[in-house]
Structure formats: C-alpha cells, structure tokens
Amino acid sequence: MRRFIGLMSGTSVDAVDGALVEFEPRSDFHSHGAGLRTTAFASRPIRPALRDELEALQSPGADELARAALAANALSDTYAEVVADLLAASGCPATSIAAIGAHGQTVRHRPELGYTIQLLNPARLAEATGITVVCDLRAADVAAGGQGAPLAPAFHAQVFRHDGERRAVVNLGGIANVSLLPPGALADPVIGFDTGPANTLLDAWCRRHTGADFDRDGDWARGGQVDAALLAAWLAEPYFGLAPPKSTGRDLFNADWLDRTLARHPGATPPRDVQATLIELSAATVGRACRDFGAERVFVCGGGARNAFMMERLAAHCAPAPVASTQGLGIDPQAVEAAAFAWLAARRIDGLAGNLASVTGARGARVLGLLAEPRPRD
C-alpha cells in the first residue's frame, strides 16, 4: 500500500483542496473503484487578496513575471498548509507519503499556442513539506499536441468505469468537464472534454449582485426566470459547437464574456434571471454531452454537486438517466479532483502514462509531470 497526496485549486479560485489517497500495489490495481481509498480530505480557502491577484493575473497586466512569482509562492504556502492538515487528520507522517501531485493555479490556458500556465513554486512546496512534488502535469500533453486538459477523465475511467453500464462523470468546477465512459467490456475509447462554464460565471455574477462569494444551494438562481433568448444567444458561442477534443477556461468564459454578451442582448434581464439562465446554460451544455453519449447514469463531483438547484436542472437535462453525486460510488464529490492529482502523481512516479490521448488529442500516451525533490535520496 502506498500513499499519495493530490492538491487542486481550480478555475473557481475558491480554495485549495487536498486528498490523501492510499493505493494498492501496482499489480493489484483494479478498475471500478477497487485499489484506492481516500483516507483524508482537507480544504483551505484562498485568501481574498491572493484570489484577487490570481484573478488579475488571468489577463495581461504590468510586471506580470514578478507578480506571478510572488503569487506562486503565496499559493504554495497554502498548498503546504493543506498538506499539514491532511497529515494531522490522518496521523500519517510526511515520510510515509510517496509524492504530492500538485496542480497549481491556471492563469493562462492556450494549448493552441503551445502553452498552459499553472502557477506554483514546487521547490518551495517540497522544502516546506519534505515530500517529493510532481507538478506541471499538463505540459507534456500540450507538447504532444494535446489540450493538456481535461486530465481527470483518465482517473475517472480508472475508478468509475463499469462493465455493464454507460456512465458519464461530470465535474462541476469553475468550468464543467465530462468523462464519457463506455462499458469496460467495450473497446470504445473514453472521451472527455470541457463542456463550458459552471461555477466561474455563477460566482462572478453572484458576487457582483449579492456580495456573496457564491449562490449557496442555488437559492438565488431558483427565484429567477430563464431568459430563453439570452440562453439561445449564449448557446450560439462557437465553443459549444466545437467537436472534442476541446478545453477551455477563464481565457474565454470570464466576466468580460458575460458583459459583452449581455450588452448585445436586447432589453435588460434582471440579475436574478441572468443567474437562473447561467444555471440553465451549464445544465444544458452538460446535459447535451451526456445525452449525445447515451449515458445510462450520470455521476457528479466538484463544488457544483452541492448546488441543489443546479443538480435539479442537470437531472432535467439528462433524463431519463438518473443523476447522483459520486458519493454513491464511494468517493466524496469534493475530493474527486484532488484524488485525481494523487493518482497522477502515482502514475508519474511509476513511469506510467497520465493522459488519455482519446480525450486530450495528444499524439499518444505521455508520462506527465516534473519532479521537485526535497533532499537527496539515501
């Protein structure tokens, strides 16, 4: 049994999530949920000043290099605090952890230009924790012509694929991504892609109009009316019509996108109706991906799984396939993405591929990630 830690801070820029995962030895590794156990989960909010700076760094600005380095240091310190929380909660010593898989904070994602940037200072994290850090997990896939994203489908396929059922796994983070898992018995490849915005636009709009960081349980949106013309205008965004492989982020779906599309929309849609329409946009785009695949069951993870109204609208768009959180499959929906990065760290340490070329469009399977070691090996 080996232990790995996965650390994730996604496009919502809300928190650093961490999972401590125990894996069976490689030869015993089975799919369908067996072979790994999430022993501890921890989460620390990203402080407002750091969140503002990380969000500012998503667009061009002055003195970016130095500001990015300082933000990476500050974020790495929060990552180290989450590691300390996981070790305290589990009672495991740092020496028992084989490696940390650390995502970092995406501030630019332009695979078509050959780069994707996740801010992190891996040497600082390795120094603070005394644990080997695997970072820069997207770069090798991009170098091989892939999107570098989403990476979670390979993990979802490993733990959630079922022999007799077409399953879709949906991660409702800042951006929503789907993993479409044909029955394990079929040779069909796994497909996965970012469907478009989820919490990133909901959070931005909610913050602007209510002052709250997010719309708890979707209660604010629930009281709004969907503006059908606005929804249709949003659905005309070319990204939604692209065939996979495809990935996106705040480079496209940001407050500017919202303001631009609203400015072009005739009439003034009340803010609460805009929020309801944003929920509908996410539910419709995710639902379309699941239906097109013929999903028999849909499992949801990420912060959006806690949004009761989003889950209802998603169920309406995925019908007749039942929609439930990944809890029923044995993994806390909040921990799935962090656990995926623990799994990716294990793949790197074992010299195994971390990507699925059928998902990212890379030229082939690649070992993902660069290492930062805290000290020389004995």
Ligand SMILES: Nc1ncnc2c1ncn2[C@@H]1O[C@H](COP(=O)(O)OP(=O)(O)OP(=O)(O)O)[C@@H](O)[C@H]1O
């Ligand atoms: N109770 C809740 N009700 C509604 N929304 C919630 C609730 N709890 C969390 N959320 C939403 O979930 C978001 C965080 O989700 P999550 O951490 O999965 O996204 P992320 O950091 O973008 O991750 P990733 O990009 O890796 O998927 C919050 O910003 C918020 O919008």
Ligand SMILES: [Mg+2]
């Ligand atoms: Mg998050």
